[in-house]
Amino acid sequence: MRCTIETHELTKKFALQKGFTDFFLHPLAKDEITAVEEVNIKIEKGELFGILGPNGAGKTTLIKMLCTLISPTEGTAYVNGYDIAKDSGKVRESIGFITADERSFYWRLTGRQNLKFFASLHNFYSYDAEKRVDELLSLIGLENRADDRFLSYSAGMKQRMAIARGLLNDPAVVFMDEPTKALDPGAAQNLREFIRERIVKEQRKTVFLSTHHLGEAEQLCDRIVIIDQGKIKVIGTIGELKSDLHKPNPTLGDVFVHHTGKEFKEEMAEHPQSGRRRMVHGMHGGRMRGMRF
Numbered sequence: 001m002r003c004t005i006e007t008h009e010l011t012k013k014f015a016l017q018k019g020f021t022d023f024f025l026h027p028l029a030k031d032e033i034t035a036v037e038e039v040n041i042k043i044e045k046g047e048l049f050g051i052l053g054p055n056g057a058g059k060t061t062l063i064k065m066l067c068t069l070i071s072p073t074e075g076t077a078y079v080n081g082y083d084i085a086k087d088s089g090k091v092r093e094s095i096g097f098i099t100a101d102e103r104s105f106y107w108r109l110t111g112r113q114n115l116k117f118f119a120s121l122h123n124f125y126s127y128d129a130e131k132r133v134d135e136l137l138s139l140i141g142l143e144n145r146a147d148d149r150f151l152s153y154s155a156g157m158k159q160r161m162a163i164a165r166g167l168l169n170d171p172a173v174v175f176m177d178e179p180t181k182a183l184d185p186g187a188a189q190n191l192r193e194f195i196r197e198r199i200v201k202e203q204r205k206t207v208f209l210s211t212h213h214l215g216e217a218e219q220l221c222d223r224i225v226i227i228d229q230g231k232i233k234v235i236g237t238i239g240e241l242k243s244d245l246h247k248p249n250p251t252l253g254d255v256f257v258h259h260t261g262k263e264f265k266e267e268m269a270e271h272p273q274s275g276r277r278r279m280v281h282g283m284h285g286g287r288m289r290g291m292r293f
């Protein structure tokens, strides 16, 4: 029996576009960056699993591979028992993907109209769509504002809408890429409680969440993986990771320093190579059959 999420030596390399001079000086030299390197993780059903790392660590790349939005360069992974390369359609049907990007909503439509539109992409019949949209509006506590335009919503409400959209197909696994990134501290705190209480405890979803906030990882996650420059540094519960340090009152920041050899700054500078020009490689596009991201 496979775990809900399982990766085996999962690796992603991106080709980097060469500058004009580089191209003439070293025409044959390969210029690439390893965003995710030989990652092995196993996540059980119902876990709230966090991936913690500074900007540029490879969190989004890992999540995109697991959501089948980009293909791995090497290695394999299974989500809900389906191979992300061979059974990508089945993977997509069984997951929800939630980012902090609200631009993919229709700002002039109401919250309800938006959700109904996205439900239609999942091939819901109109009656079922209405029922599901009502259920989700109540789950996210937006019933009273459902008929207001999306543009009038606060950042926290927009993010809840993104969560509702990610749950339309009632997925067993929900991926969230830095869900509180664009929120003020109060709204971020509300959203964390909402994720833990309603999505994990009540709806019994498996949640794979990325964050670059120590406090968020500490407060939310059952287990975390610390990732830096594409590589896993350590995996465990926060309690285990702290007690392994054998020092009084350790913090998660201490755990990070211990395993990476550097301080964790909440807004750490991007990966040294990340400022270079990017070339999108192996993208399937931002729209998947039956789902829109």
Ligand SMILES: Nc1ncnc2c1ncn2[C@@H]1O[C@H](COP(=O)(O)OP(=O)(O)O)[C@@H](O)[C@H]1O
Pocket: 014, 015, 016, 033, 034, 035, 053, 054, 055, 056, 057, 058, 059, 060, 061, 062, 271, 273, 274, 275, 277, 278, 279, 280, 281
């Ligand atoms: N399409 C791409 N082309 C080239 N490099 C990329 C691309 N996407 C991400 N990268 C690089 O891969 C590394 C990991 O990025 P990312 O997964 O976005 O990190 P995180 O989400 O942890 O901030 C970074 O150095 C980033 O610049």
Ligand SMILES: [Mg+2]
Pocket: 059, 060, 061, 177, 178
């Ligand atoms: Mg990211």
